[in-house]
Amino acid sequence: MRRSGGDATVMSDEAIALACASGDPAAIGELFQRFRRPVARYIHRLVGGGPDVEDLVQATFMELARGRSNYDVDRARVSTWLFGIATNIVRHHRRAAGRRSSLRTAFARLIPSPSADPSHLADTRRQLERAHSALMELPEDQREAFVLCELEGLSAKDAGVVLGATETAVWKRVSKARRTVRDKVSRETST
Amino acid sequence: MMDLHPELDAWLRAGRSDPEPRHLAACAQCRAALAETERVRGWFPDPGEVISEASAETIRFRLEGEARGRTHGPQQRRAHRSRAWVGIGATAVVLAAAAMTASELRRSSEVVPSAPRIAPATPDAHRTSTAPSAPPEVTLDLARPNPPPPALRPTSSPSPRIARAAQPVEPPAEAPPSPPTLARFDLDRAFGEAWRLRREGRADAAALAFDALLDHDTGSRRADILFWSARAHLDAGHDDVTEARLRALLRDHPESWHAPEARSMLAAAGSRRTGQ
Numbered sequence: 001m002r003r004s005g006g007d008a009t010v011m012s013d014e015a016i017a018l019a020c021a022s023g024d025p026a027a028i029g030e031l032f033q034r035f036r037r038p039v040a041r042y043i044h045r046l047v048g049g050g051p052d053v054e055d056l057v058q059a060t061f062m063e064l065a066r067g068r069s070n071y072d073v074d075r076a077r078v079s080t081w082l083f084g085i086a087t088n089i090v091r092h093h094r095r096a097a098g099r100r101s102s103l104r105t106a107f108a109r110l111i112p113s114p115s116a117d118p119s120h121l122a123d124t125r126r127q128l129e130r131a132h133s134a135l136m137e138l139p140e141d142q143r144e145a146f147v148l149c150e151l152e153g154l155s156a157k158d159a160g161v162v163l164g165a166t167e168t169a170v171w172k173r174v175s176k177a178r179r180t181v182r183d184k185v186s187r188e189t190s191t
Numbered sequence: 192m193m194d195l196h197p198e199l200d201a202w203l204r205a206g207r208s209d210p211e212p213r214h215l216a217a218c219a220q221c222r223a224a225l226a227e228t229e230r231v232r233g234w235f236p237d238p239g240e241v242i243s244e245a246s247a248e249t250i251r252f253r254l255e256g257e258a259r260g261r262t263h264g265p266q267q268r269r270a271h272r273s274r275a276w277v278g279i280g281a282t283a284v285v286l287a288a289a290a291m292t293a294s295e296l297r298r299s300s301e302v303v304p305s306a307p308r309i310a311p312a313t314p315d316a317h318r319t320s321t322a323p324s325a326p327p328e329v330t331l332d333l334a335r336p337n338p339p340p341p342a343l344r345p346t347s348s349p350s351p352r353i354a355r356a357a358q359p360v361e362p363p364a365e366a367p368p369s370p371p372t373l374a375r376f377d378l379d380r381a382f383g384e385a386w387r388l389r390r391e392g393r394a395d396a397a398a399l400a401f402d403a404l405l406d407h408d409t410g411s412r413r414a415d416i417l418f419w420s421a422r423a424h425l426d427a428g429h430d431d432v433t434e435a436r437l438r439a440l441l442r443d444h445p446e447s448w449h450a451p452e453a454r455s456m457l458a459a460a461g462s463r464r465t466g467q
Contacts, residue, residue, distance in 0.1 A: 023258050024258065025254075025255035025256075025258040025259050025411075025448075026255070026448050028254050028255060028258045029251045029254060029255050029448060032247075032250065032251050032254055033247075033251065036242060036247055036250075037240070037241070040241035040242045041237065041238055041241055043241075044238050044241045045235065045238070049238070049241075053241055053242070054242055054246055054250070057241075057242060057250065058250045058253065058254070061250070061254050062253075062254065062257060064254075065254045065255075065257035065258045066257060127234060128234060128235075128236075131231075131234030131235060132234075132235075135235070149204075149206065150228070150231070150232050150235075151232065151235050153206050153207065153208070154206055155204060155205045155206035155208070156204040156205075156206075157204075157205075158206070167204070171204055178228060178231050181231055181234070182227070182230075182231050185231075185234065
């Protein structure tokens with residue numbers, strides 16, 4: 001694939017993903033440019049941020065560069081396919097590390113509304129930390145389903161492709177995760 | 192959380208991509224349920240740029256390098272090794288032929304100039320006999336000096352192979368020294384270091400670091416390095432070097448990923464110059 005003439009910029013995601021199968025460096029570079037943000041965001045949310053995120057994003061796309069995962073246009077959208085690879089990478093990372101990811105203190109940049117007063121800001125910050133903590137304490141399958149469906153905007157059906165589960169099973173996990181997070185945050189806010 | 196209306200549940204399941212269900216306008220309970228889900232979602236704001244541009248560029252560089260390594264991967268390396276063995280075999284055959292030719296030449300030119308002449312033996316010469324008989328006449332012409340050995344040239348017309356072998360061998364022209372090759376790991380590290388300098392705003396140092404990479408054989412990554420060297424020189428205000436790098440990039444790697452941007456950078460540099 002050659003970018004000169006602007007070909008790469010008008011190629012569809014699917015065409016570029018298919019070109020990756022041939023080991024085309026430009027295709028892999030272009031796919032990375034297009035999808036690095038959602039993939040990084042997804043991994044960031046799954047592992048709770050931290051220095052591992054960059055490595056995991058690289059490892060996700062490295063699977064493509066090494067030809068270990070090829071896109072099947074009939075099976076899923078490109079983003080779904082990439083989320084599937086990222087999920088496996090994160091799972092493998094967790095198993096290899098032999099631990100659940102520790103909670104990170106990467107909230108400073110998550111705080112919106114600079115005009116808010118300091119006490120409100122502190123409350124918001126605490127609430128976000130509790131929510132984050134609750135998310136990290138969820139079982140892995142619920143957290144993955146919740147992040148994919150609620151935060152990344154995938155349908156339960158697509159998330160099922162990513163996670164290797166049925167749409168119904170995914171949706172149950174999402175509902176359960178949502179309930180758990182809400183209860184945990186509400187409970188701690190009230191105390 | 193309260194039970195959701197099937198229409199709302201289906202809409203949420205589908206990822207909220209379709210327009211909101213009409214039912215929502217009429218059902219306060221579903222609106223409350225949706226507000227609840229939105230509140231939970233609101234606790235997880237977008238983390239923004241998780242990976243910096245510089246890190247992303249480094250990762251992309253590694254990915255493309257890995258892909259290139261794949262296209263020159265084990266299979267290709269095996270094929271290359273096979274070709275190398277064929278070459279070695281052919282060289283061995285040529286050397287063996289040359290050795291045979293040389294020995295053939297030696298044999299054909301081996302002329303003993305003054306071999307001791309042995310006088311023809313009498314019939315009795317080898318007869319064992321107790322009777323004293325004259326010893327065989329052996330005369331060595333020691334007084335005459337040996338003539339110089341003949342030139343290593345056969346008297347008869349040589350075969351083409353022998354003729355070729357006899358031709359003086361021109362010493363091979365001295366090949367220009369090839370630049371040293373960097374291992375991929377070292378290249379990644381050096382590239383990352385150059386990028387770090389650029390990220391820190393040390394444009395001069397970054398330009399030097401990128402230029403140092405150009406002194407090595409960086410293979411197909413040379414286009415990337417040329418481009419980022421040009422960028423670093425641009426940051427450092429070295430317009431002439433910037434243009435030289437960009438021109439080198441477009442000349443040597445016209446199909447490079449960076450070629451379109453290099454062209455526009457060159458055009459911008461040209462218009463700046465004419466504007467001045």
